[in-house]
Amino acid sequence: MSSLDKNKTLDKKYWRSLEQLDNKPEYQRFAKNEFPEEDTEKNHPVSRRTFLSTVGTTLAFAGLTGCRRPVEKIVPYVDAPENLVLGEPEYYATSMPLGTSSYGLVVTCHEGRPVKIEGNELHPSSLGKSNNFMQASILNLYDPDRSRKITNKGKESSWQEFEDAWKEIKTEFDENGGEGLVILGNESSSPSFERLKKEFFKTYPKAEWVTFNSVSDENIYGGIRIASGKNLQPVYHYDKAKIIVALDADPFMMDSENVTSALGFAKGRSISGPHDKMNRLYVAEPGYTITGAMADHRLRIKSSQVIDFTVLLARALESRGTTIPALSAFGAVKQNNIDQRWIDAVADDLISHKGKSLVVAGRRQPKAVHALILSINYALENIDNTIEFHIAEHIQVSDRAALKNLVANIDNGKVNTLVVLSDYPVATIPFDLQIIESLKKIQRTYKLSSSADSVSALLDGDIHSAHNLASWGDCRSMDGTPAIIQPMIEPLFFGKSVLEVLNLIIYGESQKGYNIVRETWKDIFHGESFELSWRKALHDGVYPEGKTRVEPVIIQEIAIEAHLKEFPIENNSTGMEIVFTADHSVYDGRFSNNGWMQELPDPLTKLIWDNAALISTASAKMHGLENGDFISIESGDNSIEIPVWILPGQADDVIILPLGYGNDSNGRIEKGAGFSVNGIRTIDNMDFLSGTKVTRTGKKHVFATTQNHGSMEGRPLIREADLDEYRNDPEFAQHEVHVPDLASLWKEHKYDEGNQWGMSIDLNACIGCGACTISCQSENNIPVVGKEQADYGREMHWMRIDRYFNGDLNNPEIGFQPMACQHCEMAPCEQVCPVAATTHDAEGLNVMTYNRCIGTRYCSNNCAYKVRRFNFFNYTNRLPELVKMAQNPDVTVRSRGVMEKCTFCLQRINRTKRRAKLEGRTVMDGEMRTACQQACPTEAIKFGNILDKKSSIVKAKNSERTYEVLAELNLRPRTSYQARLRNPNPALKS
C-alpha cells in the first residue's frame, strides 16, 4: 500500500527514502532509533588508525565545505492564477462563529496560506475590530495535535468506509423513522445547520437532536423567552447608553457580541473636551472582570446574590414611580451586604436616564434574573433604544435539560446510534452524567471533532473535523445578519466540516460543503441573480439585507410567575460559593492547546499557563491561604484539588474557577497546563455552586505570572482623574509630573519631513482585553517560550498590558496600560548598542537590525520602559512544520541571541508606503494601521503621521489628557497616552 494515498496524513506525502515507502520492519526500527549510528557501530567497527586518518582528512576539507552556499530553489506555478501578484497578500472575508453569535473576519493570505486575522469592517459584530479569540484562532488552524485521520474503534479508517457503513445504517432508520438515532451538537447560528436540521427531522421524524455547550447563553435565552413569550436574541447598543449596570456579566470581553459592546461602551465613554459628557458604569459581580475594571462603581456580591440585588433594584425603581411588570411575583430577598445606598444611587441614575440606560446580567445567572432584567429594561423604556430584540427561531441554543433527558434515554436503552458533533464532549459534559458509561451502552457512536480523546477508541467513527478557516459554512450574528464562511485553505488533513457530516447522515451521500451552503443561500438572497448576490456576499463577508426583523416585546407577567413557582429562588448560600467561568484565554477549553493563549497573561491576575482558584484577600486570610497553596474543594461526595491565587477585589466567600484547563488530551501545549475543575461541576450546577467546603491540603504549586506586583513604584505611569477633577483642570495629566525644559548634549535631529510616525493610546478606552497582544504576536512571529522561561520574565510579547491596583486591598480599582516600544526620539537603547544594531530611521522609528545584534543586552538594560525582549534560546527552530505555516513571511523570524521589540509594524509601514509610491501619492491618514491598532475593539490605539495636521493621531496628541510616560527623562517618546477618566456618582462619594 503506497503511503502516497490521499487519505493518509500530510507527512507521508513526502518520502525521504524508498525504504520509508516500503516501510519494512528494518526501516521501522531504523526510523524509531534517533541515533542509528549505534547500530552501524556494532556491524562495522572502526579501527583507531582509520578513525584518526578520517578525522584528519575531514578537518582538512571542513574548511572548504564551509564555503559552500546552500542551494535555494525557486518553484513557480505551472499555471499561475490570474491577477495573483507574488509577495502581495490576498484578503478574504469569512466569519468565526462563537456560540450563538459570530464575528466577521478578514484573513490575510500569503500565497494561499492564511496568516493573519483581522475584523471585517462590514460585519455588524466586528466593525473591523477583533478580540483575542478571533486573533488566536489562526493558530488553532495549524495545531499539530489536531486529529488527522478517521478512526474506527481506534483503527485507522476512511471517509469512504464511514460513508459505506452509514448507507447501510440509514436503510434501518429510513424504515423506522430514525428511532434510536440521536445527534448531539453544538450551539449554532448557521442557516445551513438550521436547514439541515429541518431536513433531518423530515427524514427521521422519530430521531432526537440535543444541543449542548459547556459555556452557553442558555439562561439568557431562557429568561428572555419566559419574559417575552418569544425566542429572541438581544442586540445591545452600548454607545447609546448613558448608564450601564452590569450584574455578574462581562459584556466587553467574554459575553456574546463583546467586540461591538466594547466599541459601543468606549464610544459612550469618549470625551472630546471638558464640556462633553460620558457614560457611567455600575458593576456588581463576584469575580473581577475587565468590565469591573472599567466600572465607575463596583460592588462585590456573590453570584447567588445577584437575584437579590436585581429585586432590590427593581423595588427601588418602583418606589421612584416606575412599574416593573411581574416584580410582585418575586418574594422576599436578603439584603446581606448589598449596600442600599448603592442601589438607591443606581436607581436614581436609571430613572433620570430613561431610554438611555442598560441593565444586563451575565450568562451564569438563572433564567429568573434575566426575565426580571428584561422587565426592568422594559420599564426603563430601553427596549428599541439601547437594547433591541431580534427573532431567534433559527438558532440552536444549548439545553441542559435535554442533555439530562438524553442520558436518561441512553440508560433506558432508547438510543442505539449517537452522532456527536462537538469538540471535547467528554471534558465538557458534566461528570455526574457519566457519559463514558453511557456511551458504552450505545450500539453505534460517531464523533466529529478536532481531537482524539479518551473515548475515541470506543467509537465506531471518530472523524477529524476541518477547522473553521478551512471549511464552508455560514452563520448569523445576533442581529440576524447572515454571513458566509469560506475556507482560506483546503482542510489540512482532509478533515470534514459539520455540514458535510450532517449531509451524509441525512441523505446517505457525500456532498461538498460548498454545495450545501449554496443550496441554503438560495432562500436567503432577496435579489434576482443568485450568482451576483453570492459573489457579493462572499466578497463582503456579510449579507446585510438578510438581517432578521426587530421584534416588539411585551412582558408576560403570568409566564414569569409560573416560572418562579416551578423554579423558586433558593438564596440560602452557605459555605464557599464556587463560580465557574469561561477563561479569558482558553474560553471553554477550545484554545487550551493554543500556545499564544496559554502564554497570554490573564488580564486581571496576569497568570500564564495555568488556571487557579481565584479567591479574595479576606477569604484567603480566613483560610490561611497564600498564592500557590493547594486547596481541596468538596461538594457533596465530589471534590477537586486546585491551587489558589489571590485576586484583590473579588467578593468574599467566593471562589472563581476558570474552565477549560486540565483536559485529558495529548496536546503538547495543554498537557500539564492548569487544573480541571470539572470534578465538581454537575449538570444542575453548571453556573455556580454553594455549600462547598474548602480545606488547605498543604501541597504547593508554583505559578508563573508576568506581573507579580501591581505597583507603579511611585511614578505616575497611569494618570487618571474623576470627571470633576478633569473639568477643573483639563490638563491634570501633564501637571502630575514636572517636566522641565530639557536640553540635550548633542544637536538634535529635526524630524520635520515625510512621514513621522507616532502613536497614542487612550487609557480611557483601553479595557485590558489583550487583543493587541495576540494580534502583535500573530503579525510579528513572536515565539511562545513556555512556562518556565516566562517565569524568568522572558516572555516575548512586544505589546504587554500592565495592570495596576489602586486603593483598598479588598476592593481596589484597576488600571490597564498597554506598553510597547515607545520609539523614543532620544532613545537610550540606541546610544549604548556597541554594534549599532538599533538605530533611528528618518521617520522616527527605532529600528532593530537582527542580524547585526550580538546579544549584549545593554539596550534592554538601558530601556526605561523595559519593552525590549531578548531571545535567550532559539524558540523557533523546533517548531513543527505545521506551526511554521502561521508565520508572517514579511517579518524576519528571529534566532537565538538577538534582541527584538515593537517596530510599529514596520512591514506594514513599508507596504503602505510602497503602495502609495507606486500609485504616485502620499500615505493617507488611516491607511497605515499597526496590528495592535487594527485589533483593538475600543479603538484605544491611534497611529499615524504626526506631521499631518488633520490626522486622528494629531487630534489625539493635542488632547488635554495627553501625557507621555517617563517624559521627565527627556526620551521624547513617540507614543503618548491619554489619561483615564472616571465618572463617579456624587451620591456615592464616601
Next chain:
Amino acid sequence: MAQIFSKSANLIPLIVIMMVILLVLGGVFFFWYYGSPKFTDAGYRPIQPVDYSHKLHAGDLGIDCRYCHYQVEKSRHSNIPPTKVCMNCHILVGTDKKTLDPVRESFANKMPIEWVRIHNLPEYAYFDHSLHLRAGVACIECHGNVAMMEKVQQVEPLSMGWCLDCHRDPGPHLRPPSQVTNMYWTPPKDHGEWVQKFMQENNINPPENCSACHR
C-alpha cells in the same frame, strides 16, 4: 656556565611575533576577501534543471525581460515564469527539441520546474523590485547583461555595501523607467540634469536607514 642558546636564538621571538602578525593579517585578509559576497556570490552560475538560454530568448529573439518576469513592476519579486508562459510558444515551437522535455513534462504532470535561485539575499533583508523599477534602475545594473548569458550567472556581489553605494549616489545608475529592460541603452550627455529633475519630480529618495530593508 655554557650558554644553552646561541646568540642567533634572540631572533626567534622576533620572527615568531612577525609571523603571528603576518598570520593574523593574512587571516583577516583571507576572510575579508574570500568571505565577502564579491568572492562567494559574484560569478555563481549553477546548473539549472532546464538548459534555458537567455542569450537566445532575450538576446537574439529580443523578448523583453517583462514578458516572462511579468510581475516585476507590481511585486517585490521578479517572478520566475510559470511553465505556462514557456508553453505559450513552445506548444508550437521546438516540439522536437530534447532540451524542452522537462518543460513539457512539467506542463503535462502539473509539477512545477524547480529552478535554482541565483540572486539570493539573506532572509532578513527585504528587497522590492517594483520600487526600483519605478525609480529607473535598469535590470542590467544589478543583474548584468543577462541577454548575453547562455547560462545566467550572478555578476554583482549584491552585498549591503554595494547596495549602499548606489543608494548614496543613485544618479549614475538611473535611467528613464521605459528603458529599464534595454540592454543597449547609454546615458545621453545631459544625463546629470535629467536625473536631478527626474528624482525631484518622482520623489525618489533612496533610503539609507536600516528600516528600508531590515524588518
